[in-house]
Amino acid sequence: xxxxxxxxxxxxxxxxxxxxxxxxxxxxxxxxxxxxxxxxxxxxxxxxxxxxxxxxxxxxxxxxxxxxxxxxxxxxxxxxxxxxxxxxxxxxxxxxxxxxxxxxxxxxxxxxxxxxxxxxxxxxxxxxxxxxxxxxxxxxxxxxxxxxxxxxxxxxxxx
Amino acid sequence: xxxxxxxxxxxxxxxxxxxxxxxxxxxxxxxxxxxxxxxxxxxxxxxxxxxxxxxxxxxxxxxxxxxxxxxxxxxxxxxxxxxxxxxxxxxxxxxxxxxxxxxxxxxxxxxxxxxxxxxxxxxxxxxxxxxxxxxxxxxxxxxxxxxxxxxxxxxxxxxxxxxxxxxxxxxxxxxxxxxxxxxxxxxxxxxxxxxxxxxxxxxxxxxxxxxxxxxxxxxxxxxxxxxxxxxxxxxxxxxxxxxxxxxxxxxxxxxxxxxxxxxxxxxxxxxxxxxxxxxxxxxxxxxxxxxxxxxxxx
Numbered sequence: 001x002x003x004x005x006x007x008x009x010x011x012x013x014x015x016x017x018x019x020x021x022x023x024x025x026x027x028x029x030x031x032x033x034x035x036x037x038x039x040x041x042x043x044x045x046x047x048x049x050x051x052x053x054x055x056x057x058x059x060x061x062x063x064x065x066x067x068x069x070x071x072x073x074x075x076x077x078x079x080x081x082x083x084x085x086x087x088x089x090x091x092x093x094x095x096x097x098x099x100x101x102x103x104x105x106x107x108x109x110x111x112x113x114x115x116x117x118x119x120x121x122x123x124x125x126x127x128x129x130x131x132x133x134x135x136x137x138x139x140x141x142x143x144x145x146x147x148x149x150x151x152x153x154x155x156x157x158x159x
Numbered sequence: 160x161x162x163x164x165x166x167x168x169x170x171x172x173x174x175x176x177x178x179x180x181x182x183x184x185x186x187x188x189x190x191x192x193x194x195x196x197x198x199x200x201x202x203x204x205x206x207x208x209x210x211x212x213x214x215x216x217x218x219x220x221x222x223x224x225x226x227x228x229x230x231x232x233x234x235x236x237x238x239x240x241x242x243x244x245x246x247x248x249x250x251x252x253x254x255x256x257x258x259x260x261x262x263x264x265x266x267x268x269x270x271x272x273x274x275x276x277x278x279x280x281x282x283x284x285x286x287x288x289x290x291x292x293x294x295x296x297x298x299x300x301x302x303x304x305x306x307x308x309x310x311x312x313x314x315x316x317x318x319x320x321x322x323x324x325x326x327x328x329x330x331x332x333x334x335x336x337x338x339x340x341x342x343x344x345x346x347x348x349x350x351x352x353x354x355x356x357x358x359x360x361x362x363x364x365x366x367x368x369x370x371x372x373x374x375x376x377x378x379x380x381x382x383x384x385x386x387x388x389x390x391x392x393x394x395x396x397x398x399x400x401x402x403x404x405x406x407x408x409x410x411x412x413x414x415x416x417x418x419x420x421x422x423x424x425x426x427x428x429x430x431x432x433x434x435x436x437x438x439x440x441x442x443x444x445x446x447x448x449x450x451x452x453x454x455x456x457x
Contacts, residue, residue, distance in 0.1 A: 133269020
C-alpha cells in the first residue's frame with residue numbers, strides 16, 4: 001500500500017503528516033493527532049458522530065480519505081472555542097441540557113456551527129433538516145433544537 | 160492491538176492521475192482491480208463490507224472540467240462529475256430551470272453526506288434506488304464519457320443494465336452530465352417513500368415530469384420513472400403513452416398509475432415487500448401525476 005505526505009491545517013495548526021492510502025480523515029484525527037473529540041460511530045456516513053468542517057463545510061470524516069485533505073482546512077470540535085471562549089453553540093447546549101451521554105455532541109456541535117454559518121436564523125424545520133445526519137439516542141433532540149435556537153439568539157445579540 | 164468494532168477500509172493504493180487521457184489509460188490497464196471514485200459515499204461502504212476489493216482507487220475529482228456547473232440559456236445545463244449535491248441544490252439556475260434536480264438531490268441522505276455525494280456517482284453506482292437518476296432521465300440528461308478511444312456522449316435511456324451494472328467499458332470515466340433546456344412551463348415532482356420522512360433510502364421513488372404538448376392527442380406529455388421497483392430505474396413508457404393518447408382526468412390518471420404498478424417488478428427486501436411496493440407505486444404515481452397535472456392547469 002502506498003503512503004502519501006500531506007499538509008493539512010487542523011484547528012488552525014498546519015501539520016505535515018504521512019498517511020496510508022486507506023486511512024480515513026477520522027482515523028487520522030483520532031489515531032495520529034489524538035483529537036479524540038471526533039467520534040467513530042457507524043463508519044458509514046449515517047450517524048454523524050465524526051462530523052468535522054472541511055474547508056468550512058461539514059463532512060462525515062469517516063467518508064473522507066486523509067490523503068484527500070492535502071491542502072485542506074479542517075475544524076474539529078476541539079477547534080470550535082477560541083480565546084478560551086466557548087462557541088455559542090457549545091454554551092447553549094450546556095445551558096439547555098442538550099447533552100446526555102455526549103457521544104453525538106461533537107458532531108451535533110459541528111453541524112450546528114455549519115448551519116448557523118450559512119443560516120444565522122434557522123426555523124425549527126431547518127434545524128431538523130440540518131441535523132438529519134446526526135443521530136442522538138439520548139435526548140430526543142428537543143433540547144438540542146432549543147440549544148441551536150438559543151445560540152442563534154446569542155449570536156445575533158453579540159452582533 | 161484493539162480490534163476495531165467496525166471494520167475499517169481494506170488496503171488499496173490511492174492514485175491521482177493528472178489528465179483525462181492518463182486516467183482512462185490507467186483504468187483500462189488495471190480494469191480488473193481499479194475503480195474511479197468521486198465522493199466515495201457508496202464505494203467506501205462496499206469496500207468496507209468486502210463486496211468489492213479494488214487494488215487502486217483512482218481519484219477523478221480534480222480533473223479538468225469536473226468541477227463546473229454551467230447554465231447557458233440557449234443550450235442548457237452542464238454539471239461536472241465532481242459537483243456535489245449541495246452545490247446543485249443551491250444553484251440559482253438549477254432552482255429556476257430544473258427544480259426537479261434540486262428536489263431529487265435534497266431527498267438524498269444528510270447535509271454532510273451531500274457535501275460529498277455527486278449526481279454522476281449516483282448514476283454510475285447504478286443502484287435501482289438511486290434518487291437522482293429519475294430526474295436525470297426525465298430531464299433528458301446526456302452523459303459525457305471519456306474513454307480509451309476519446310470522448311463520446313451517451314443517453315441515460317439504455318445506460319443501466321442491472322443493479323450496479325452500466326454500459327461503461329473499461330477505461331471509461333463519466334466527466335459530466337448535460338441537460339437540454341427543459342420543456343417550457345413544465346411541472347415536476349419526486350415522491351419518495353422511505354422508512355422515515357428524511358434521509359432514508361427509498362422503498363419506492365416516483366419521478367413525474369409533465370408539460371403541455373399540443374402535438375400529443377391529450378395535449379399533455381408526461382414522463383414517469385420509478386426507483387427501487389425493478390433491477391434498473393424503470394421508465395414506464397406504457398403509462399406515458401397512455402396519458403398522451405387519452406384525455407387527462409382523475410380517472411385516466413388512476414389508470415396510468417395502475418399501469419405503472421403492473422409494469423413494476425419489485426423484490427422483497429429489508430425495506431419493504433414486493434406486494435407493498437406495487438401498491439405504493441400505484442398510490443404514489445397517482446399522487447405525483449395529480450400534483451403535476453394540477454400545476455400544469457394553474
